[in-house]
Amino acid sequence: MPKINKYVDIDTVEREAKKDLIDRHSPFITVESEAKKGEMLKVNVKMGNEFTHPDDFDHYIESITLFNGETKLAMASFIPGTLGNEKSHAEVTFNIRPMGKKLNLVAHGYCTKHGIWESTAVEVAVAE
Numbered sequence: 001m002p003k004i005n006k007y008v009d010i011d012t013v014e015r016e017a018k019k020d021l022i023d024r025h026s027p028f029i030t031v032e033s034e035a036k037k038g039e040m041l042k043v044n045v046k047m048g049n050e051f052t053h054p055d056d057f058d059h060y061i062e063s064i065t066l067f068n069g070e071t072k073l074a075m076a077s078f079i080p081g082t083l084g085n086e087k088s089h090a091e092v093t094f095n096i097r098p099m100g101k102k103l104n105l106v107a108h109g110y111c112t113k114h115g116i117w118e119s120t121a122v123e124v125a126v127a128e
């Protein structure tokens, strides 16, 4: 079982190398703050905000998984070379249909060398 690393704001980190390591492995969720019950909602997840991650055969982002609380909603998997073997941001947009009163979205990114990295949770209000 790989270790799960939780996102910390890199502005609070002093060492430049550590900022790079944390940022390039962290999933960032972009989604509207309000959704309508039963209507499709786009949830974008991008790995890294300021720093890019390698796409090498022995070191790449293998998957991005989206959860609502403890429930797994969707997962995208990648192979090395998806991003042209260039340092880049692995990214995916999931289309989900919210049915409850709110969503508590959390994403995990899995790096083949550095384990699982968890995003900050993002809450979405769901109106009737």
Ligand SMILES: [Fe+2]
Pocket: 025, 053, 059, 060, 111, 112, 113, 114
């Ligand atoms: Fe990595």
